[in-house]
Amino acid sequence: MAENQIETLTQHQDTFTVTALPSSPGSFEILCITAGDGNGWQFSEDVLQASLGLWEGVHCFIDHAWASRSVRDLAGQISNARWDPDARGIRAALKPFGPGADLLRQFGGEVLAAEAPPRVGFSADIVFKAYQKEVKQIIKVVSIDLVYNPARGGAFLRALNQQKGSDPMTEEKETSPVKENEAESPMLTQLQADQEAMRSLLAEHDRQAKAEQAKLEQALADARQTQVQMCAYLLQSGLAASKLPKPMQARLQTQFEGKIFEATDLQEAIDDSRAMLSELSAPGAVMGPGRITAMFNEGDKLQAAVDDLFGIEREEKLQSLEVPRLSGIRELYLMLTGDTDLHGGYNPDRAQLATTADFTGLVKNALNKIVIHAWRMLGRAGYDWWKAIATVEHFNNLNTITGTLVGTVGTLPVVEEGADYTELAVGDSPETADFVKYGGYIPLTLELIDRDETRKLRTYARELGSAGLRKISSLVAAIFTANSDVGPTMQDGGALFNATAVTSAGGHANLLTTALSINAWEAACTAVYNQPMLIKNEAGSYGTGPKMALNPKYCLVPRTLQNTAWQMLKGDYVREENYVYDNVLKGSAVPVTVPEWTDANNWAAACDPNIAPAIYVGERFGIMPEIFVAGSELSPAVFTNDEHRLKVRHFLAVWVNDFRPLHKSNVA
Numbered sequence: 149m150a151e152n153q154i155e156t157l158t159q160h161q162d163t164f165t166v167t168a169l170p171s172s173p174g175s176f177e178i179l180c181i182t183a184g185d186g187n188g189w190q191f192s193e194d195v196l197q198a199s200l201g202l203w204e205g206v207h208c209f210i211d212h213a214w215a216s217r218s219v220r221d222l223a224g225q226i227s228n229a230r231w232d233p234d235a236r237g238i239r240a241a242l243k244p245f246g247p248g249a250d251l252l253r254q255f256g257g258e259v260l261a262a263e264a265p266p267r268v269g270f271s272a273d274i275v276f277k278a279y280q281k282e283v284k285q286i287i288k289v290v291s292i293d294l295v296y297n298p299a300r301g302g303a304f305l306r307a308l309n310q311q312k313g314s315d316p317m318t319e320e321k322e323t324s325p326v327k328e329n330e331a332e333s334p335m336l337t338q339l340q341a342d343q344e345a346m347r348s349l350l351a352e353h354d355r356q357a358k359a360e361q362a363k364l365e366q367a368l369a370d371a372r373q374t375q376v377q378m379c380a381y382l383l384q385s386g387l388a389a390s391k392l393p394k395p396m397q398a399r400l401q402t403q404f405e406g407k408i409f410e411a412t413d414l415q416e417a418i419d420d421s422r423a424m425l426s427e428l429s430a431p432g433a434v435m436g437p438g439r440i441t442a443m444f445n446e447g448d449k450l451q452a453a454v455d456d457l458f459g460i461e462r463e464e465k466l467q468s469l470e471v472p473r474l475s476g477i478r479e480l481y482l483m484l485t486g487d488t489d490l491h492g493g494y495n496p497d498r499a500q501l502a503t504t505a506d507f508t509g510l511v512k513n514a515l516n517k518i519v520i521h522a523w524r525m526l527g528r529a530g531y532d533w534w535k536a537i538a539t540v541e542h543f544n545n546l547n548t549i550t551g552t553l554v555g556t557v558g559t560l561p562v563v564e565e566g567a568d569y570t571e572l573a574v575g576d577s578p579e580t581a582d583f584v585k586y587g588g589y590i591p592l593t594l595e596l597i598d599r600d601e602t603r604k605l606r607t608y609a610r611e612l613g614s615a616g617l618r619k620i621s622s623l624v625a626a627i628f629t630a631n632s633d634v635g636p637t638m639q640d641g642g643a644l645f646n647a648t649a650v651t652s653a654g655g656h657a658n659l660l661t662t663a664l665s666i667n668a669w670e671a672a673c674t675a676v677y678n679q680p681m682l683i684k685n686e687a688g689s690y691g692t693g694p695k696m697a698l699n700p701k702y703c704l705v706p707r708t709l710q711n712t713a714w715q716m717l718k719g720d721y722v723r724e725e726n727y728v729y730d731n732v733l734k735g736s737a738v739p740v741t742v743p744e745w746t747d748a749n750n751w752a753a754a755c756d757p758n759i760a761p762a763i764y765v766g767e768r769f770g771i772m773p774e775i776f777v778a779g780s781e782l783s784p785a786v787f788t789n790d791e792h793r794l795k796v797r798h799f800l801a802v803w804v805n806d807f808r809p810l811h812k813s814n815v816a
Contacts, residue, residue, distance in 0.1 A: 175243045180229070180292065181272055182237030190282045196231075196238055199286035203229035203240055209293045210248040212273060219353070223248030223294060242292070252294055271295045375408045386414050396421045450510065454480065458514040458606050460521060476600035481507055511592075512777040515609040515794065522613030523772055531617050533740045534624035536702050537754040538763040540771055543801075549581045549766055551805040553682055579639055581803035583768060586619055592777075592792040609775070612796045616773035623802040624763060625744035628704070628752055633814045634659070636804060640685055644804055645812040650680055650691035660813045664709050664751045666716055666733060672753045672811045673699045679808040696808055698760055700753035703737050706745035713739035713751075755809035762809040768799035 180203055183193045208224035209217060222245075229240040244252045273290040276283050383404050387397045400417055452466045457474045474480050526532075543549065563569055590608045627644070630636050635644025642654025649655045658675060662668040681693035705713045716722075717739050722731045737753075754762065765771070776795045804810070 175241055178226075178240055178242050178270065178292070179232065179235055180226070180238040180240055181274075182235055184236075188281060189276075189278060192283070193236055195283055195286060199289070200229055200231060200238060202286060202289045203238055206289045207291055208242060208244075208248075208252070208270075209291050210251055211295055212271065212293050217291070220247050222246035223252040226292060248294075255294065269295065372408065376406060379404070379408055380406075382411060383414060386411075386418060390418045390421070392418065392421055392425065396425065451513070454510045454514050455517070457602060458518060458609075460514060460517045477511075477602040477605055478597055478600040480510070481597050509777075511605075511792075512775055515605075515612070515775050515777070518606060518609035519613035519616070519772060519775060522610040523617050526614050526617050530741055530743060531621045533704075533742060534621055534763075534765070536738065536740055537704070537757060538624055538765050538802075539757045539761040540765045540767065543583075543766050543768055546583045546768055546799065549583070549801050549803065551579045551581070551764060551803060553579070553806050579803055579805050581764075581766065581801045583766065583799050583801045585797065585799050586616075587773070587795065587797040589793045589795040592794055594790040594792075608794060612773060612775060612794070616796070616798050619798065620765060620771075620800065620802075622744050623800065624765065625742050627763060627802070627804055628742075628750075628812060629745065629747075633747070633750060633812070635812070638804070638807060642807075644807055644810070645814075652690060653685075653687070655690065656807045658807060658811045660811075661816055662813055663749060663815045664703075664705065664712055664716070664813070666722065668813060669703065669716065669733070669737075669753075672813065676700050676753060676755065676809065676811050681808070682806075696760065698755050698809070699736070700809075700811065701737055701756040702754045703739045704742050704745075704752040704754060705739060706748060706750070707741055707743070708748040709751055710739065710741045749815035751813050751815075753811040757809075760806070760809040762804060762806045764801075764803055764805055766801035766803075769797075773798040 181191065181196060183191055183196055185191075203226055206226040207222060208226070209221040210223050211221065213221070224242050224244040224246065226240045226242055229238055231237075232239040244250075270292055272292050274286055275288040275290065277285045277287060383401065387400060390397065390400075392400075400414075400421065403417065404414060448466060449469065449471045452462055452469045453471045453474050455462045455466070456471070457476070457480065462469075527535075561570055590612070592605065592608075596604065627635055631643060634646060637643055638654070638656075640654045642648060642656055644656070645659040646654070646656050647659045648657065650657045658679070660668070660671060660675070662671065677695065677697060677699055679696045680691045681696055683689040683693045703713050703717060716731075717733055717735070717737050719731050719734065721728050757763070773796045776797065777792060
């Protein structure tokens with residue numbers, strides 16, 4: 149085999165001829181298998197010797213069986229398996245017993261007495277692993293069977309009553325007479341005992357088979373009953389949606405009630421009834437045919453009722469579903485838990501609904517929908533202003549984030565003919581950030597449930613959603629106000645906003661002190677436009693990159709400067725003392741009000757993050773906070789405080805990756 153070739157073993161099952169020799173009276177000495185070729189498979193002596201233990205106790209049957217074995221075919225058993233070096237094979241004793249023992253002995257006598265013996269012999273059924281045609285391991289010896297015309301012509305070789313102690317491979321001795329009282333009677337007694345044992349075994353087998361059949365019939369009956377119930381529900385829903393007259397519905401009810409049918413069969417019957425109704429009522433106006441557009445289960449009905457209880461919009465598929473309205477959170481709790489004593493547990497005997505939905509799961513889903521709604525509403529009120537200037541990115545773990553800003557190639561130098569290429573100076577500027585977990589919990593006490601304060605529970609969820617959005621808003625706003633309004637310190641050693649020239653280490657040249665006006669906005673835009681792109685953070689490369697050549701898209705202001713920014717960037721005219729003229733800046737940028745800014749004069753500018761991203765918001769499990777509800781009877785809070793807990797969790801990381809798209813004016 150080649151050095152790098154991998155040997156792949158495959159599993160096989162085959163039958164092989166067994167050589168049978170007589171031994172003690174009423175038994176055989178057999179040669180089970182020998183080394184060499186067998187049915188095209190090569191067996192080595194090592195493989196055969198390793199399988200000795202597998203031959204001990206193997207049974208002999210009449211004929212091979214291609215399905216399960218029957219005790220009626222049992223004829224004998226192998227014992228005393230040992231290695232025969234002369235024959236290069238496995239030798240063993242075969243003792244006839246069982247219902248087929250007489251047949252085994254009879255065939256032996258007739259075969260030996262006949263001048264032209266019939267082709268009857270033994271065949272071994274074994275399972276083994278092989279590579280190509282070389283057997284590597286014998287896994288199991290299934291049986292040694294008496295068959296007609298075995299594969300390699302195995303046959304009875306000697307008389308069945310040969311005396312014990314002879315060597316069947318080398319000599320043949322005269323048989324000695326055996327008295328009837330000394331041999332036949334014990335053998336007959338043993339045969340009768342074996343037959344009685346077989347009859348008992350067969351009776352037990354029949355009993356177990358009947359028991360299994362009874363279980364199977366019961367399972368089939370239960371399955372049929374379930375199908376009948378499902379079909380009954382399908383029939384009820386289909387007839388309700390058919391819009392057929394009551395007499396036609398009654399006829400279909402009689403046709404399908406209590407039966408198992410396919411949905412297509414019911415639909416065909418409904419369509420046939422509509423066609424008949426159309427023909428009978430023609431030429432009068434007939435309503436268009438209805439269709440089964442949706443089917444609902446108890447879980448859908450319950451979810452729709454919970455959505456209505458909390459005042460949130462249903463899912464689209466549940467819009468048309470009509471359900472009774474719940475009176476409050478108390479009714480929902482008692483309906484699902486049966487906890488009328490308010491122990492905080494689950495009482496299935498008192499629960500009104502048998503459903504897979506649980507109280508905490510339904511409440512959690514409803515509250516998360518309220519969080520989403522509150523998030524959207526608060527965002528429309530202005531607290532999602534940060535989406536305009538920040539890039540949201542999802543992360544798959546909570547490791548420290550490294551935001552890398554890769555440098556650009558400032559200019560390509562000339563390469564003279566035959567000269568070497570020079571290395572281009574390209575570096576990076578990594579900024580790092582860590583995830584921070586924000587959250588808390590609100591108690592949903594059993595007293596609150598008992599007082600049925602559903603409105604308060606809805607308010608809790610709205611507050612959780614509002615808190616999550618306000619948290620992101622405050623984190624992004626704080627970037628501009630940290631460290632006395634100059635922002636966090638960058639990896640190059642400079643504050644985010646400083647007036648130092650970009651040609652020196654840590655210099656950003658993005659800080660002015662002028663109040664918001666058309667001229668001040670123009671100065672900020674010019675500074676951002678002329679910002680050199682990063683080449684490499686090292687001496688000789690500071691500020692040598694090509695211009696970014698981008699104007700800011702957003703003007704960030706506190707509420708006190710909102711009107712000024714709107715007039716400057718959205719107004720049709722510019723009004724100065726004794727002079728009014730067209731506003732050429734209209735639409736050139738978008739004013740954005742930052743709710744958290746308290747300084748009445750400071751303002752900032754930011755580029756479009758789709759073109760020049762600067763601020764990043766990293767999220768781990770979603771940009772919106774998650775709500776969890778803990779309220780099983782095994783919960784410590786239920787046991788010690790009689791309360792379900794509404795927990796909110798929010799993993800966020802906010803950082804600045806590049807100073808160039810940002811500009812700040814700190815007005816004295």
